Amino acid sequence: MPAHASTIEPSAAGHAVSGYNRGPSHTRSDIALRGVYEISKVLAVPGRLEVTLNNVLTLLSSFLDMRHGLVTMLDEGGTPMSVIGIGWSEERAHAWMGRQPARAVAQITSTGMPVVVHNMERSALFPDWSFDGPLPRDARVSFIGVPIKDQMRVVGTLTIEQIWDETTTYHAADEDVRFLTMVANLIGQTMRLLTLVQRDRERLMDQQRLLEKGLADGAPRREGSAQGGPSERKGDVGKTGIVGTSPALRQALQQIQRVARSHSAVLLRGESGTGKELFARATHDFSPRAKKPFIKLNCAALPESVLESELFGHEKGAFTGAVAQREGRFELADGGTLFLDEIGDTSQAFQVKLLRVLQEGEFERVGGSQTIKVDVRLVCATNRNLEEAVAKGEFRADLYYRINVVSVRLPALRDRREDIPQLAREFLRRFDREHHTEHELSPSALGVLENCYFPGNVRELENCIRRTATLSLDDRIDAADFACRNDECLSATLWKTAVSDPFPIIQPRVRDRLFAPPGGGETPREAFAENVPAVPLREREADRDIPIDNVKVSRTELLDALEGSGWVQAKAARRLGLSARQIGYAIRKYDIEVRKF
Numbered sequence: 219m220p221a222h223a224s225t226i227e228p229s230a231a232g233h234a235v236s237g238y239n240r241g242p243s244h245t246r247s248d249i250a251l252r253g254v255y256e257i258s259k260v261l262a263v264p265g266r267l268e269v270t271l272n273n274v275l276t277l278l279s280s281f282l283d284m285r286h287g288l289v290t291m292l293d294e295g296g297t298p299m300s301v302i303g304i305g306w307s308e309e310r311a312h313a314w315m316g317r318q319p320a321r322a323v324a325q326i327t328s329t330g331m332p333v334v335v336h337n338m339e340r341s342a343l344f345p346d347w348s349f350d351g352p353l354p355r356d357a358r359v360s361f362i363g364v365p366i367k368d369q370m371r372v373v374g375t376l377t378i379e380q381i382w383d384e385t386t387t388y389h390a391a392d393e394d395v396r397f398l399t400m401v402a403n404l405i406g407q408t409m410r411l412l413t414l415v416q417r418d419r420e421r422l423m424d425q426q427r428l429l430e431k432g433l434a435d436g437a438p439r440r441e442g443s444a445q446g447g448p449s450e451r452k453g454d455v456g457k458t459g460i461v462g463t464s465p466a467l468r469q470a471l472q473q474i475q476r477v478a479r480s481h482s483a484v485l486l487r488g489e490s491g492t493g494k495e496l497f498a499r500a501t502h503d504f505s506p507r508a509k510k511p512f513i514k515l516n517c518a519a520l521p522e523s524v525l526e527s528e529l530f531g532h533e534k535g536a537f538t539g540a541v542a543q544r545e546g547r548f549e550l551a552d553g554g555t556l557f558l559d560e561i562g563d564t565s566q567a568f569q570v571k572l573l574r575v576l577q578e579g580e581f582e583r584v585g586g587s588q589t590i591k592v593d594v595r596l597v598c599a600t601n602r603n604l605e606e607a608v609a610k611g612e613f614r615a616d617l618y619y620r621i622n623v624v625s626v627r628l629p630a631l632r633d634r635r636e637d638i639p640q641l642a643r644e645f646l647r648r649f650d651r652e653h654h655t656e657h658e659l660s661p662s663a664l665g666v667l668e669n670c671y672f673p674g675n676v677r678e679l680e681n682c683i684r685r686t687a688t689l690s691l692d693d694r695i696d697a698a699d700f701a702c703r704n705d706e707c708l709s710a711t712l713w714k715t716a717v718s719d720p721f722p723i724i725q726p727r728v729r730d731r732l733f734a735p736p737g738g739g740e741t742p743r744e745a746f747a748e749n750v751p752a753v754p755l756r757e758r759e760a761d762r763d764i765p766i767d768n769v770k771v772s773r774t775e776l777l778d779a780l781e782g783s784g785w786v787q788a789k790a791a792r793r794l795g796l797s798a799r800q801i802g803y804a805i806r807k808y809d810i811e812v813r814k815f
C-alpha cells in the first residue's frame with residue numbers, strides 16, 4: 219500500500235485547456251504536441267510535486283480519452299511510495315486504493331519499458347480487475363503504462379485506462395504510448411530538477427547553521443563559503459584552493475584581493491571551467507564580509523519562474539504548491555555575498571527584477587507585499603560576451619553597468635600553460651586522497667598534458683586526470699595512458715584537426731573565441747594544428763541541419779552551444795532557442811556523447 223495517495227476529479231483541478239478542439243481538423247500528433255507544450259508549462263511552475271502531478275494528469279485528460287490516470291512514485295528500492303490519481307471521486311477513492319495496477323507497475327519498473335494491454339479484463343497483469351461502471355456495447359478497457367525515469371533509473375510510472383471501442387486502432391494506441399512517454403520524460407526531468415534544488419537548498423541551510431554555530435562558539439571562521447575551500451586567514455592566497463603561479467593567474471588574484479575590500483559589484487569573466495566560482499569565493503573570503511554567508515545561484519540551470527522564487531523567496535500560497543513561506547537567496551545572503559553564476563543567460567524580464575533590487579536594495583517575495591531590505595555584495599560571472607548581448611538588445615545596458623563595476627577576466631588555461639603541471643599534480647593528489655591510492659605522473663605524461671589545448675580549461679584537465687587515474691593499470695601514469703593517445707579523447711575529436719585544413723568543423727565565431735589571443739593579433743593556429751588528428755568524416759557529414767519543431771540546428775551549432783555552456787544542456791538550449799526536450803532530441807539525433815564533469 220502506498221504511503222501517500224490522493225485523487226482529484228478532472229474538473230476540480232482547474233487546469234483543463236478550455237475550448238481545445240479535438241475535432242477532425244486536429245491529428246493525434248497535433249494534439250500530442252499541444253499537450254506536451256501545455257504540460258511543460260505546468261511543470262515549469264514551482265510547487266509541491268504532488269500538486270503539480272495532479273495538474274499534469276488533469277491536463278492529460280484534456281488531451282487523451284482516458285478514464286483514469288495515475289502517477290505512481292517509487293522509493294529507492296522500486297516500491298510504490300505515493301500515488302497521485304485522477305478520474306475517481308473522493309468517495310470511490312477508498313475502494314480504488316486497493317486496486318492499484320501493482321503487477322503492471324512492477325513490470326514497467328523492472329523492464330523500464332512501456333506496457334500496453336488491450337483488454338484489462340483478460341490480462342494476467344490485472345487479476346482482480348473488473349469494470350466499475352456501464353461499459354458501451356463491444357467496448358473494453360485498455361491500459362497503457364510508461365516508466366518515469368531519472369536518467370536510467372525508473373523512479374515512477376505514468377499509467378492510464380482508456381475505453382477501447384470499434385473506432386480505436388492499434389496505431390492510435392501506439393501514438394498514445396509515444397505521447398505518454400514524452401510526458402513521462404518531462405515529469406522525470408522536473409523531479410530531477412526539484413530534487414537538485416532541494417538538495418542545494420538543504421546544503422546551504424546546513425552551511426548557514428554551521429556558520430552561525432561557529433560564530434556563536436567563537437570558533438575560528440571556516441565554512442563561510444558554500445563548498446569548503448577558501449581561507450581561514452584573510453588574504454592567504456594559498457588557502458583559496460586556487461592553484462597556479464603563472465603571471466596571468468597571479469594578476470587576476472591580485473585584482474580580486476584589491477576589489478574584495480570594497481562593496482562594489484564584481485563581474486568575473488572567462489571561458490567555462492576557468493575557475494569563476496573559486497574566484498567568487500575568494501572575493502568573499504578576502505572581504506570584510508568573510509564571516510557572513512556566501513550564497514550561490516546558477517541562473518542558467520533553472521527555469522525563469524523557479525529562478526525568481528529561489529532568488530527572492532515566496533509567500534505561502536503565492537502559487538500552486540507554495541505551502542509555506544520561504545526565504546530567497548537574497549535574504550540568505552544578507553550581510554554576505556551573493557554569487558550569481560551565468561548571469562548572461564537570464565531573460566529580460568528577470569533582468570528587470572534583478573535591476574530593481576540592485577538599485578533600491580529592496581524587493582518583495584513572490585506573492586508578497588512586504589518590502590524586504592538586504593545588504594548583499596554581488597559577484598556575478600558569465601562566459602558570454604555581454605557587450606555583444608547588450609548591443610543585440612539581449613542584455614539590459616543598465617543592469618550591465620550595475621553588475622560590472624569591477625570586471626576581472628580569468629585567463630584560459632592555454633594562456634597559462636605553466637600552471638598545468640601544478641594543477642595536474644594537485645588533482646591527482648585529490649584523487650589519491652579520495653581513493654587511498656598513490657599515483658605519479660611520468661615526464662612523458664606531463665608532456666602530453668602540457669601540449670594539450672584544453673578547450674574545457676581547468677575543468678577538463680581535472681576530468682582528464684581523474685579519468686586517466688581511474689583507468690590506469692599502474693601507479694605511474696604514462697603518456698600512453700591518456701585517452702587522446704588512443705583516439706578516445708572527446709576534446710581531441712572536437713577541436714583538433716588536420717594541418718591542411720585546421721578548422722573545418724569549428725564555426726568562425728567559435729574559432730575566434732577560442733583562438734583569439736587576449737590582446738588581439740594573430741591566432742596561434744599553426745602551433746595548435748601540429749597536435750591534431752583529423753575529424754572523422756562521419757562527423758563532418760553529420761553536420762547537416764536537423765529540423766526540430768520548425769527550428770533548424772546543425773551539429774556544429776549544437777556542439778558550439780554545448781561547449782560554450784560548459785555542457786549544461788538547459789543553458790545551451792536557451793542559447794539556441796530550444797526547449798529542454800528539443801535539445802535532448804537534437805543531442806540524440808546527432809549522436810553526441812554528452813560530457814559530464
Ligand SMILES: Nc1ncnc2c1ncn2[C@@H]1O[C@H](COP(=O)(O)OP(=O)(O)OP(=O)(O)O)[C@@H](O)[C@H]1O
Nearest residue numbers: 459460461489490491492493494495496676677784
Ligand atoms: N586555478 C584553479 N585551481 C584549482 N582548481 C581550479 C582552478 N580553476 C578551476 N578549478 C577547478 O575547475 C573546476 C571548474 O571550475 P569552476 O566551476 O569554478 O569554473 P567556472 O569558470 O565557474 O565554469 P562555468 O563557467 O562552466 O560555470 C572546479 O572543479 C574548480 O575547482
